[in-house]
Amino acid sequence: AQKVTQAQTEISVVEKEDVTLDCVYETRDTTYYLFWYKQPPSGELVFLIRRNSFDEQNEISGRYSWNFQKSTSSFNFTITASQVVDSAVYFCALSEAVDGGSQGNLIFGKGTKLSVKP
Amino acid sequence: DAGVTQSPTHLIKTRGQQVTLRCSPKSGHDTVSWYQQALGQGPQFIFQYYEEEERQRGNFPDRFSGHQFPNYSSELNVNALLLGDSALYLCASSDPLTSRSYEQYFGPGTRLTVT
Numbered sequence: 001a002q003k004v005t006q007a008q009t010e011i012s013v014v015e016k017e018d019v020t021l022d023c024v025y026e027t028r029d030t031t032y033y034l035f036w037y038k039q040p041p042s043g044e045l046v047f048l049i050r051r052n053s054f055d056e057q058n059e060i061s062g063r064y065s066w067n068f069q070k071s072t073s074s075f076n077f078t079i080t081a082s083q084v085v086d087s088a089v090y091f092c093a094l095s096e097a098v099d100g101g102s103q104g105n106l107i108f109g110k111g112t113k114l115s116v117k118p
Numbered sequence: 119d120a121g122v123t124q125s126p127t128h129l130i131k132t133r134g135q136q137v138t139l140r141c142s143p144k145s146g147h148d149t150v151s152w153y154q155q156a157l158g159q160g161p162q163f164i165f166q167y168y169e170e171e172e173r174q175r176g177n178f179p180d181r182f183s184g185h186q187f188p189n190y191s192s193e194l195n196v197n198a199l200l201l202g203d204s205a206l207y208l209c210a211s212s213d214p215l216t217s218r219s220y221e222q223y224f225g226p227g228t229r230l231t232v233t
Contacts, residue, residue, distance in 0.1 A: 004160075037224075043206055045161070045224035091160050105151060105174055106210075106222060108160030 002027045004094050006109035013082050014117050021077045021112045023092030029053075034068065034075045035093040035106065045091070051075065082116045089113045120145055122225035124209050130231045131199050139194045139228045143211030149173075150192040151222060152184060155206040167192050196230075204232045 003026040013019045025034065036048040049059065051068050059066045063080045079086055089111045096104040123142045131137050143150050149168045153161035163176035167186035186192045190211075196203055206229050210222040 035221075042226065043229075044226045045208065045210075047221055047223060050221055093160075105163035105166060105176060106153075106161070107163070110158075110160050 002094055002096065002107050004092050004107055004109035006092055006112050008112045009110070010113045010115070012115045012117065015084060016081050017116075018078060018080050019082050019114065019116075021079075021090050021092075021114065023075045023077065023109060025073050025075065025092070025094045027094060027096060029096045031096070033095045035095065036066065036075075036077050037091045037093060037108075039089045039091060039111070041088070048077075079114075082114075084116050084118055087114060087116045122147075122209055122211050122223055124207075124225040124228050126228060127226070128229045128231075130233060132233055133199055133201060135199050136195065136197045137199060137230060139196075139207050139209075139230070140191065141194070141209030141211075141225060142191045143209075144223050147211035147213045147223070148190045149212045150186060150190065151210045151212070152192070152194045153208040153210065154178070155208055155227070157205070161208055164194070199232045201232050204230060206230075 005024045007022055011019060032053045034051045037045045038048055039045050049066055056068050056070055065078045067076045091108050091111045093106040093108045095106050122144050125140045141150055151166040152164040154164055155161040164178050164182055165175040165184055166173050170186045181197045183195045206227045208227045209225045212222045
């Protein structure tokens with residue numbers, strides 16, 4: 001069965017601190033995709049990153065970085081020098097390839113609420 | 119370039135009633151997925167439409183049905199509403215024929231309250 005676990009329900013940090021959001025996934029497939037989405041109070045899910053199961057290279061985008069480790073089935077997300085605008089709920093999601101490569105549905109974790117205080 | 123749009127923004131219904139939610143996908147996208155997000159939870163997949171047909175379905179009862187139109191817009195219908203159907207309903211679109219086919223773009227959602 002496919003499952004995504006975000007063990008941290010809420011995290012509170014002070015501005016400029018670094019913070020890491022944990023994500024552990026379960027899947028039996030060899031081809032799958034991992035995602036992070038941000039959900040601000042407005043409710044709209046904002047796509048942050050996609051990783052496929054064959055690419056374990058870590059990625060950095062500005063203050064954001066992602067650490068994908070297949071050996072531990074983890075896809076962690078780090079925000080460096082956090083800012084108040086980073087306050088939101090962050091979701092990790094898993095999708096398996098179906099129909100010869102097309103995307104399956106997204107399976108989300110329960111989310112981690114990040115509060116960055118000034 | 120318009121993103122995913124949904125209507126209405128908010129809706130209040132009574133138990134037993136029926137509701138229709140609407141979604142217009144991002145320009146160039148032909149696949150629409152619907153998700154239900156209960157308060158404090160992650161979104162849960164309801165179903166996905168492609169070429170006007172339901173391609174995948176999550177673990178939701180038959181009270182939840184949908185439709186996709188030739189212009190790729192979509193509707194989600196829920197019959198015999200229950201209090202537990204109160205949630206944020208999110209629509210997402212994607213284009214399976216591009217290299218970015220695995221990126222789903224979400225709309226702002228419709229907040230449904232059942233009383």
